[in-house]
Amino acid sequence: MKKNISKKLAKRKRKIAKRVKTRNWPARSKPMLASGNVQYDVDGRHQGISCGGIGNIHQLAIRTGLIDETNERLSLFKRHLPYHESDHILNIAFNYMTGGNRLQDLELLRNDEGYLNALGAEKIPDPTTAGDFLRRFDQDDIVELMEAKNAVRTKVWQKQPASFRKLATINIDGTLSPTCGQCKEGMDISYDGQWGYHPLVVSLHQTREPLYIVNRPGNAPSHLGSAKWIDKSLDLVGKHFEKVELRGDTDFSLTEHFDRWDERCTFIFGVDAMANLVKMANEIDPTDWTPLEKERKYSVKTQPRQKPENVKQQVVRRRKFKKIETAAEHVCHFVYRPGKCKKTYRMIVLRKTLKVVRGSMNLFDDVRYFFYITNDWRRSIEESIHFYRNRCDHENDIDQLKNGVPALAATSDTLLSNWAFMVIASLAWDFKAWYGLLLSYRPLGKSIMRMEFKRFLNSFIRIPCLIIRTGRRIVYRFVGYNDHLKHVIKFSETVKSFSFQ
Numbered sequence: 001m002k003k004n005i006s007k008k009l010a011k012r013k014r015k016i017a018k019r020v021k022t023r024n025w026p027a028r029s030k031p032m033l034a035s036g037n038v039q040y041d042v043d044g045r046h047q048g049i050s051c052g053g054i055g056n057i058h059q060l061a062i063r064t065g066l067i068d069e070t071n072e073r074l075s076l077f078k079r080h081l082p083y084h085e086s087d088h089i090l091n092i093a094f095n096y097m098t099g100g101n102r103l104q105d106l107e108l109l110r111n112d113e114g115y116l117n118a119l120g121a122e123k124i125p126d127p128t129t130a131g132d133f134l135r136r137f138d139q140d141d142i143v144e145l146m147e148a149k150n151a152v153r154t155k156v157w158q159k160q161p162a163s164f165r166k167l168a169t170i171n172i173d174g175t176l177s178p179t180c181g182q183c184k185e186g187m188d189i190s191y192d193g194q195w196g197y198h199p200l201v202v203s204l205h206q207t208r209e210p211l212y213i214v215n216r217p218g219n220a221p222s223h224l225g226s227a228k229w230i231d232k233s234l235d236l237v238g239k240h241f242e243k244v245e246l247r248g249d250t251d252f253s254l255t256e257h258f259d260r261w262d263e264r265c266t267f268i269f270g271v272d273a274m275a276n277l278v279k280m281a282n283e284i285d286p287t288d289w290t291p292l293e294k295e296r297k298y299s300v301k302t303q304p305r306q307k308p309e310n311v312k313q314q315v316v317r318r319r320k321f322k323k324i325e326t327a328a329e330h331v332c333h334f335v336y337r338p339g340k341c342k343k344t345y346r347m348i349v350l351r352k353t354l355k356v357v358r359g360s361m362n363l364f365d366d367v368r369y370f371f372y373i374t375n376d377w378r379r380s381i382e383e384s385i386h387f388y389r390n391r392c393d394h395e396n397d398i399d400q401l402k403n404g405v406p407a408l409a410a411t412s413d414t415l416l417s418n419w420a421f422m423v424i425a426s427l428a429w430d431f432k433a434w435y436g437l438l439l440s441y442r443p444l445g446k447s448i449m450r451m452e453f454k455r456f457l458n459s460f461i462r463i464p465c466l467i468i469r470t471g472r473r474i475v476y477r478f479v480g481y482n483d484h485l486k487h488v489i490k491f492s493e494t495v496k497s498f499s500f501q
């Protein structure tokens with residue numbers, strides 16, 4: 001970073017720190033928010049944008065080869081008049097990187113001269129043209145687009161230290177994408193009465209990247225067609241990571257594939273409490289059960305804070321609602337061979353002792369069994385269950401894809417066009433992950449990968465700046481400031497120094 005830029009950033013930091021510094025204010029006779037006489041004017045010389053960090057995202061797409069990769073793999077146009085496939089893809093992804101919520105927000109961007117100048121574009125597609133582009137995809141094109149993204153993400157993985165490539169954990173789950181539309185081809189009614197789609201999401205836990213997103217009708221079971229995409233995910237990460245782990249809930253306990261997956265990865269899946277398994281659990285000697293200790297989320301480094309009163313539980317007790325409480329948890333394991341397998345696996349049993357209460361009165365006790373099947377014999381039973389429960393973090397990733405980006409919306413009118421939209425819009429979430437992976441400051445990079453999408457936009461993208469075109473350069477001159485501005489500038493220098501070949 002240039003010295004004069006560092007000095008300007010330090011000066012701005014001192015000025016804002018001085019203004020927000022805690023002080024003993026005297027009593028004020030007027031409100032703090034008093035802007036006075038406001039006048040509006042129009043600058044006829046300069047153009048500004050509110051999303052100054054978009055330049056880094058565009059450079060990231062160029063330097064990683066994403067633009068060339070998509071143009072080589074996709075042939076949706078006979079002639080490019082005037083847009084290429086990558087122009088449409090980045091146009092939709094950048095719409096969400098700049099805070100858009102739907103395709104109609106493209107209309108605001110295409111009428112923003114500063115935004116067009118920032119991307120070096122004469123014009124960008126309007127919402128109608130973007131919708132037409134989504135309807136050009138068939139299933140093979142969508143798969144090619146996902147493979148193009150995966151080819152780029154592997155280049156980013158290769159830039160990481162060796163410790164990063166030691167372990168990859170693959171999460172798999174389905175989620176409902178409801179819609180109020182009535183004319184969307186491929187939509188159906190789900191188990192809970194919602195109309196829409198049921199996309200499948202396969203993601204990498206370490207970076208929170210969605211490796212594959214597959215759109216399906218709303219009535220499709222979670223496991224429908226999932227084995228194919230699990231195999232493709234194993235192919236992808238198996239080439240770049242030393243060890244691969246796979247986990248999913250009971251819907252993905254596909255026993256006919258266990259023997260094949262056993263040779264490729266370590267897996268753990270939930271298993272339905274079938275009658276034969278419950279019978280085997282009841283026959284376990286009582287002395288073989290061991291108590292399961294609750295995993296601590298964090299350790300208190302200072303003094304523990306006093307917990308606030310649980311208002312919800314007070315209402316439940318006062319109004320004598322029926323409630324189920326966990327009294328104790330015990331674990332055990334035994335060897336088990338599913339009917340469709342030739343190998344034996346480790347079946348872990350969790351026995352929950354439950355208390356059913358109404359108000360302050362204990363009605364009766366109940367015992368329920370939960371089963372988990374795995375080919376991992378090295379972990380302890382407690383470690384295996386805690387590892388499985390950490391799978392719930394995948395729900396946060398899916399929630400960000402649904403409500404943060406939002407990439408899982410049914411914005412088009414067919415099953416395939418909505419699938420194409422999901423893959424393209426999720427590229428905005430991929431950009432965030434790659435942004436964090438490529439930062440040289442590891443703690444900051446990891447925090448970016450864990451960061452909510454809205455916070456990432458507010459910290460690294462939504463920074464006001466002037467756009468100045470001089471000669472062969474496009475200059476982003478920041479006029480806004482936040483504490484992450486220095487990292488935004490350093491990232492620009494970092495991504496230019498990398499060679500993604």
